[in-house]
Structure formats: structure tokens, C-alpha cells
Amino acid sequence: xxxxxxxxxxxxxxxxxxxxxxxxxxxxxxxxxxxxxxxxxxxxxxxxxxxxxxxxxxxxxxxxxxxxxxxxxxxxxxxxxxxxxxxxxxxxxxxxxxxxxxxxxxxxxx
Amino acid sequence: xxxxxxxxxxxxxxxxxxxxxxxxxxxxxxxxxxxxxxxxxxxxxxxxxxxxxxxxxxxxxxxxxxxxxxxxxxxxxxxxxxxxxxxxxxxxxxxxxxxxxxxxxxxxxx
Numbered sequence: 001x002x003x004x005x006x007x008x009x010x011x012x013x014x015x016x017x018x019x020x021x022x023x024x025x026x027x028x029x030x031x032x033x034x035x036x037x038x039x040x041x042x043x044x045x046x047x048x049x050x051x052x053x054x055x056x057x058x059x060x061x062x063x064x065x066x067x068x069x070x071x072x073x074x075x076x077x078x079x080x081x082x083x084x085x086x087x088x089x090x091x092x093x094x095x096x097x098x099x100x101x102x103x104x105x106x107x108x109x110x
Numbered sequence: 111x112x113x114x115x116x117x118x119x120x121x122x123x124x125x126x127x128x129x130x131x132x133x134x135x136x137x138x139x140x141x142x143x144x145x146x147x148x149x150x151x152x153x154x155x156x157x158x159x160x161x162x163x164x165x166x167x168x169x170x171x172x173x174x175x176x177x178x179x180x181x182x183x184x185x186x187x188x189x190x191x192x193x194x195x196x197x198x199x200x201x202x203x204x205x206x207x208x209x210x211x212x213x214x215x216x217x218x219x220x
Contacts, residue, residue: 033153036162040150043143052146053170056163 016094017074024086025067032059075099079106126204127184134196135177142169184208189216 009017039052066077081087082103089107092100119127149162176187191197192213199217203209 029156029159033145033155036159037150037153039145043147046139049139049143049146049166049203053163056159056166060160060163088186105123 011097015100016080016092017078020078020091021067021074021081023091024081025063028063028084028086032063075102076106079103083107123205123209127188127204128179130188130197130201131177131184131191133180133201134191135173138173138196142173185212186216189213193217 036052036056038050043049043052047093049076066080068077078087078092079102082089082092083106089100089104092103117132144182146162149158149165153159153162176190178187188197188202189212192199192202199210199214202213205213
């Protein structure tokens with residue numbers, strides 16, 4: 001499932017990456033639910049409804065791609081989530097050092 | 111602006127139809143805002159967010175067309191709104207009798 005060209009992933013590493021994605025997704029979704037509830041309670045007029053709709057459209061598009069573990073570039077996904085604060089580097093413990101180093105380096109580049 | 115083939119609309123009638131559309135739109139939007147607030151406060155998980163998003167997409171598509179007064183078929187729009195309860199027939203007072211009869215007949219046909 002999870003592959004990065006020229007990079008080997010053990011079953012254990014795949015499970016770790018999968019668990020990390022799920023953890024980050026749950027955190028991000030919970031934050032999004034809170035935001036949407038707040039926005040919805042503040043809706044006063046027509047335009048506010050469509051603002052909420054546009055907001056949800058954008059977040060859905062973003063989230064659908066971001067947590068797709070079939071993605072060949074899961075290491076980029078992990079780096080992005082660390083960068084955004086949904087994951088901590090320590091939560092990737094169990095991946096080999098090379099991968100963790102790559103993730104860490106990417107978060108400093110972006 | 112508002113035209114129906116073979117039907118003449120006076121300026122006064124156009125204004126009446128426009129005001130009726132706006133009144134109905136405001137009522138429908140207010141009801142929609144209440145619904146969206148309730149749905150949003152009940153969001154518990156991922157799927158609920160996208161259910162809300164799908165709901166808003168459908169309502170937006172529906173409402174965008176429904177209240178378009180450039181529509182050549184404003185009399186159908188008025189009939190639909192009466193049928194749905196967003197307008198009362200009496201609120202079309204000032205339109206000529208033929209138009210009111212048509213609207214009334216349509217609401218009984220649909």
C-alpha cells in the first residue's frame with residue numbers, strides 16, 4: 001500500500017505510518033468540527049451560508065488527498081502533518097532513522 | 111427582465127413579482143439557517159461534516175436557480191414557492207387575474 005520509490009517499508013513501519021496518519025486525521029477533524037460548529041452558530045445571512053459551504057468544500061478537497069495512505073508519497077504526507085502540528089516527530093518512532101531524518105529535513109525545508 | 115412568452119408584465123407587476131421572490135427567499139433562507147445551525151451543533155464525526163457539506167451543495171444549487179428573476183419563467187418560480195409554502199397566493203396581489211389564475215392552477219397541478 002504505502003510506497004516511496006527506492007524506499008523499503010517494513011510491515012511494522014507501514015503500520016506505524018498508518019497509525020500516525022489516523023491520529024493526525026482525528027486531531028485535525030476534531031479541530032475542524034469545532035470550527036464548523038462555531039461558524040454555523042454565527043451564521044446570520046445568506047452569504048454566511050455559502051461562505052461555510054465554500055470553506056467545507058476546500059477542507060474536504062484538502063483532507064481527501066492528505067490522508068490517502070494509498071498515496072505513494074506517504075512520507076511527504078507525514079512531513080506535512082508534522083509541519084502543521086497535527087503530528088509530533090516522536091510519534092513516528094519505529095520508522096527507520098533514514099525516514100525520520102527525511103521527514104525532519106522536509107519540515108525544515110517547507 | 112421578467113418575461114413569460116406571450117405574457118405582458120407591467121412594471122408594477124414586475125416589482126410585485128420581484129418583491130414576492132425576495133420575501134420568499136428571505137423566509138426560506140431563514141429556515142435554512144436554522145436547519146444548518148442545528149445540523150452543525152450535532153456534528154460528531156467526519157461523515158457528519160461531509161453530510162452537511164453535501165446538504166449545503168444541494169441547497170445552494172437549488173436556491174441559485176430558484177430565485178433567479180432573470181429567469182424567463184418567473185411565473186413557474188412563483189407557483190413553486192406558493193406550492194412549497196414560502197409564499198401565499200395573496201402576496202401576489204397586484205398581478206393581473208390571468209397570472210394569478212395560472213399560478214393557482216399550477217400549484218394544484220404539481
